Amino acid sequence: MVKSREWSRKTREDVITLHRKGNDYKKIAKMLNIPRETIGSIIRKFKAKGTVEMLPGCGRKKMLQTSTVVRYLKRRVEKSPRVTAEELRKDLSDVGTEVSAQTIRRTLRNEGLHARTPRRTPLLSPKNTKSRLQYAKSHVDKPQKFWDSVLWTDETKLELFGPMDQRYVWRRKNKAYEEKNTLPTVNHGGGSIMLWGCFASAGTGKLQRLQGTMNSLQYQEILDDNVMQSVTNLRLGRRWTFQQDNDPKHTSTSIRAWLQIKGWNILEWPSQSPDLNPIENLWWDLKKAVAVRKPKNVTELEAFAHDEWAKIPVDRCKTLVSSYASRLKAVITVEGCCTKY
Known part of the structure; x- marks a missing residue:
């Protein structure tokens, strides 16, 4: 009623x-x-x-009225976030408190604890964590001028029908498999391309498609064709710094020797640290922008990627680099573990 x-x-x-x-x-x-x-x-x-005041209602009382039980639930999920509501229900049942799993979910939501899909992060070994923390501490006090002169680089994969193409649909019950309510899938994303790109505080640099499986020799050719041209276009000056991750192709003996001959200043880099490379944020921007244009084939996929990469605003690049110290402070705060970046 x-x-x-x-x-x-x-x-x-x-x-x-x-x-x-x-x-x-x-x-x-x-x-x-x-x-x-x-x-x-x-x-x-x-x-x-004898009064016109509103009197307390006589509705159904809370099943979990005691603060002791609520505190137990909070401690349990904060210590073991993967525990299920059904497991919690059984735990309470064993000590004589009979409630439903739904009541437990509702109670936890009222306490600000919500069931969410866990974020995927790189698997960090103690060595990785120590290296990340050391990197953050040794670079956190670098002046902004230094970060503005860094050329950030990385590779990424774009799929023709990748996860960025997913959408929600409004549908009725039992209508999930009507053609208009489904998202067709194909093996291996229906075709994909690998891209190498770079950027700095002054904007995006060169973007190049990789052909086949990249090895050290191809990587050397990509750097030779794109890095110095990007440095010039972005006006990084003579005291610029080159960043790359620790992919084996980037750190092979031949590449290290080649880089030494080039005389580039190389930014030391901790392994398993995509959250420390701001170009990852630009890859996300690029994939969203390309997905909106719905490329029909790999040729369009590559063309749209180059087009959207060039459209990325300079302000976006500048903001990512100017806030780099915040990334380092976040790593220090969590003692080398993964961050929200």
């Missing part, structure tokens, strides 16, 4: 005042523009309880 409207205290007091003056229900209802049934209800309540 839907709860009826609660009239203000003044309105209820006016009803009682008019009733005491000898007015009948019909007349009071007309004077106050209130249904006659409501007038009767207010007067009967006053006669029975």
Whole structure:
């Protein structure tokens, strides 16, 4: 039954005042523009309880009334986030508290704890964690001018029908498999391309498609064709710094020797640290922008990628680099573990 409207205290007091003056229900209802049934209800309540105040309801009480049980649930999920509501229900049942799994979910939600899909992060070994922390501490006080002169680089994969092409659909029950409500899938994303790209605080640099499986020799050719041109276009100056991750192709003996000959200043890099490379944010932007254009084949996929890469605003690049110290501070705060970046 839907709860009826609660009239203000003044309105209820006016009803009682008019009733005491000898007015009948019909007349009071007309004077106050209130249904006659409501007038009767207010007067009967006053006669029975001697007040016009709203009284506590008599609805169903909470199944989990004790703060001890609620504290137990909170401690349990904070210590073991993967525990299920059904497992918690069994735990409470073993000690004599019978509640449903749904009641447990509702209680935890009321306490600000919600079931969510866990974020995917790189698997960090103790060595990785130590290396990340050391990197953050040794670079956190670098001046902004240094970060503005870094050329950030990386590779990424774009799929023709990748995860960025997913959408929600509005549908009725039992209509999930109607053609208009489905998202066709194909093996291996229906075709894909690998891209190498770079950027700096001043904007995006060169973007190049990789052909076949990249090895150290192809990587060397990509750097030779793109890095110095990007450095010039972005006006990084003579004291610029080159960043790359620790992919084996990037750190092979031949590449290290080649980089030494080039004389580039190389930014030391901790393994398993995509959250420390701001180009990952630009890859996300690029994939979203390309997905919106719905390329029909790999040729369009590559063309759209180059087009959207060039459209990325300089302000976006500048913001990512200017906030780099925040990434380092976040790593220090979590003692080398993964961060939200």
